[in-house]
Amino acid sequence: MAENNEYIVPNLAERLQYLRKCPAADITELSSAIPGFAAQLPQDYLMELKSAERIICLRAAIVCRSVTQGIQVPRKMQLQAILAAQLGHDSLVSAGTGSGKTLPIAVNILMDDPADKKITITVSPLKRLQATQQADFNERYGIRTFVINEDTPRDEGWWMSNIYSSTKTIKNPAQHLIVTVEQLFKTAEGHFSRIADLVRTPAFQGLISRINIDEAHSFYTSGLSLYNCPAFRPAWGKLSDLKRILRQTTPWHLFSATFPPHILAAVKEKLMRPTFDYIHQTSNRPNIIYATHEIDKLENLQNYSCFVTSPYNSVAQPHILIFVDDRNLTAKIADHLDSCLPPELQGKGVIKNYHSSMSQLYLDRTHSDFVSPTGTCKILVTTSGQSVGVDFPNVKIVCTVGLPASIVDALQRGGRAIRIGDEDALFVVFHEPWAREITEDEFEEGMDPDRPRADLGANARRQERAPLSAIRLVQCRTCVRQYYAGYLNDQTESATLYTGPFCCDRHDDGFDLQDFLPGSLYQKDLAVAKTSAVVSRAIIRLKSERVELEKLLIKWLNAKVAAEEYSRPSYEILSADKMRDLLRIPSKDAVSPSAIATSLGENQEWQDAYAGELFHLIFEFDMEIKTVKAAKELSKRGRPARAGQPQASVTGDGFINQTSESYGNIESSGTNNKRRRVSEYK
Numbered sequence: 001m002a003e004n005n006e007y008i009v010p011n012l013a014e015r016l017q018y019l020r021k022c023p024a025a026d027i028t029e030l031s032s033a034i035p036g037f038a039a040q041l042p043q044d045y046l047m048e049l050k051s052a053e054r055i056i057c058l059r060a061a062i063v064c065r066s067v068t069q070g071i072q073v074p075r076k077m078q079l080q081a082i083l084a085a086q087l088g089h090d091s092l093v094s095a096g097t098g099s100g101k102t103l104p105i106a107v108n109i110l111m112d113d114p115a116d117k118k119i120t121i122t123v124s125p126l127k128r129l130q131a132t133q134q135a136d137f138n139e140r141y142g143i144r145t146f147v148i149n150e151d152t153p154r155d156e157g158w159w160m161s162n163i164y165s166s167t168k169t170i171k172n173p174a175q176h177l178i179v180t181v182e183q184l185f186k187t188a189e190g191h192f193s194r195i196a197d198l199v200r201t202p203a204f205q206g207l208i209s210r211i212n213i214d215e216a217h218s219f220y221t222s223g224l225s226l227y228n229c230p231a232f233r234p235a236w237g238k239l240s241d242l243k244r245i246l247r248q249t250t251p252w253h254l255f256s257a258t259f260p261p262h263i264l265a266a267v268k269e270k271l272m273r274p275t276f277d278y279i280h281q282t283s284n285r286p287n288i289i290y291a292t293h294e295i296d297k298l299e300n301l302q303n304y305s306c307f308v309t310s311p312y313n314s315v316a317q318p319h320i321l322i323f324v325d326d327r328n329l330t331a332k333i334a335d336h337l338d339s340c341l342p343p344e345l346q347g348k349g350v351i352k353n354y355h356s357s358m359s360q361l362y363l364d365r366t367h368s369d370f371v372s373p374t375g376t377c378k379i380l381v382t383t384s385g386q387s388v389g390v391d392f393p394n395v396k397i398v399c400t401v402g403l404p405a406s407i408v409d410a411l412q413r414g415g416r417a418i419r420i421g422d423e424d425a426l427f428v429v430f431h432e433p434w435a436r437e438i439t440e441d442e443f444e445e446g447m448d449p450d451r452p453r454a455d456l457g458a459n460a461r462r463q464e465r466a467p468l469s470a471i472r473l474v475q476c477r478t479c480v481r482q483y484y485a486g487y488l489n490d491q492t493e494s495a496t497l498y499t500g501p502f503c504c505d506r507h508d509d510g511f512d513l514q515d516f517l518p519g520s521l522y523q524k525d526l527a528v529a530k531t532s533a534v535v536s537r538a539i540i541r542l543k544s545e546r547v548e549l550e551k552l553l554i555k556w557l558n559a560k561v562a563a564e565e566y567s568r569p570s571y572e573i574l575s576a577d578k579m580r581d582l583l584r585i586p587s588k589d590a591v592s593p594s595a596i597a598t599s600l601g602e603n604q605e606w607q608d609a610y611a612g613e614l615f616h617l618i619f620e621f622d623m624e625i626k627t628v629k630a631a632k633e634l635s636k637r638g639r640p641a642r643a644g645q646p647q648a649s650v651t652g653d654g655f656i657n658q659t660s661e662s663y664g665n666i667e668s669s670g671t672n673n674k675r676r677r678v679s680e681y682k
């Protein structure tokens, strides 16, 4: 314990005690007497407050400044979080990763009078993060912090001399416990850990000054059984039980960068008292450039070669984090990237593979090597569990392979990207072609935008796992940053700010993904693969197309009714149901008048009377769409679009000459696979 005492030298302890207790007038006087202090504080915010609240904030700010030797002064969000706690309110802090939630947690602990022997409990999502957090609290703020997880000693002596004893006085008791959530509940074997016992002991409950929950969205994403799939970490979901057990006056403070409305509603209901303070700061990371990129197949390893400089250059090679959901694929991608290196560097740890079944030691070593400026590892291929919440300050590119399981997940992954200054970074989602074809009406109605297309059984295919939010992301034609802000219901002014050379890949402003990659994008045969993916799956016409086509069909139908000699009702020509069916037939299936009649279950008479006209109407409509698409594709690749391309005609028998395959060839012929070097990587 001696090492901890070094940080609380008597004069600081005395000074802190004075700051905690001194009258308001002293605080006001002090804050104007410290040179430059007033300018460091968010004065606009302070002026909005009642004077008693302002004093609380100033007191906290001076405490913070004293403990950190003048280095740290709380920002607005931090003062709001401190104030909520000091007033005994519950609070929910929605703020981006790196926004500094350690400071309010620390300052609140420092504001507790040591004589009261209060304890703060912080629930932390990842065992691996706890040690770093502990060091931060101990060293920077001089707060006696202990980590409680499955490795913590269980013997009574240790607990009684460090954490809590009902019988003897502990000289320097713990002020702060960083606890993994599982420790707070009964284990699978039916045992309570020591901390689980303690939080159920009334005397100890009386000492708990507050509960902080880090990454609190996990209550919903990890703690609840969703989409017919059991909870990943049920203990998260049991936090609501803990809330009931503890004193109702014990404030809870929830922190997360991702509280979309459906998760906010869940944590509000289960973890907050009816009135609580909602503190919101944008989670937007202005330095991140967002993109989505279609690849033929996730298993085609060629698609990942673009992450390695070619020829390999260890100085130019940026740090890249690749998230993969499938552990086997994680290993395959890592092996492939390793094979892209010069023979003498292969197997030397430049590319590493990282997932939860690996030893703690390996994970720690790999992480420190990867984040070190002199480390060997440049590309880390990882599953989500071990990396979310872990800091990777030097990562230039984050790629998520396949649709993320939710936008919360995507943003948590993307949030790993660079944290140094305002240097820009890229977050790209690689997805397969079918993600463009799924339509919203293939999803059940619901509140949760991350709901998958089908329930998640053990053998669910990727297409079934696809969450609506990720489908929307891929199909979104407008700003991706705006889309993320909308998902989070982030209405702050800074929600869509960006500081990089581009915002995202949706602005038609010259963004080219290739410019941000160290190696060449793999594009060969992509168009062909795209076509076959479409053919292999029964799809319906895109919703956006259906809306437009419906207008044309209604117009046609009205004209038809008006023109009929012995006024046939419209439903006999094309009933509402048949209209809906017709709209859903994908263009690849609407290849002839008879195909249309057959699809609708109509007879020969109907076919002779109407199918020809309908076929031509739909054909013209589809050609228009293809022409616009092709022109866009070609102009994107820097070639002028020729009018009327792709060429197509209707033959005498009503079949289309332009097949989907030849259309695919036109697309692939424009492929520009040239590599452009990026100066900033050199």
Ligand SMILES: [Zn+2]
Pocket: 478, 479, 480, 481, 482, 503, 504, 505, 506, 507
């Ligand atoms: Zn944008």
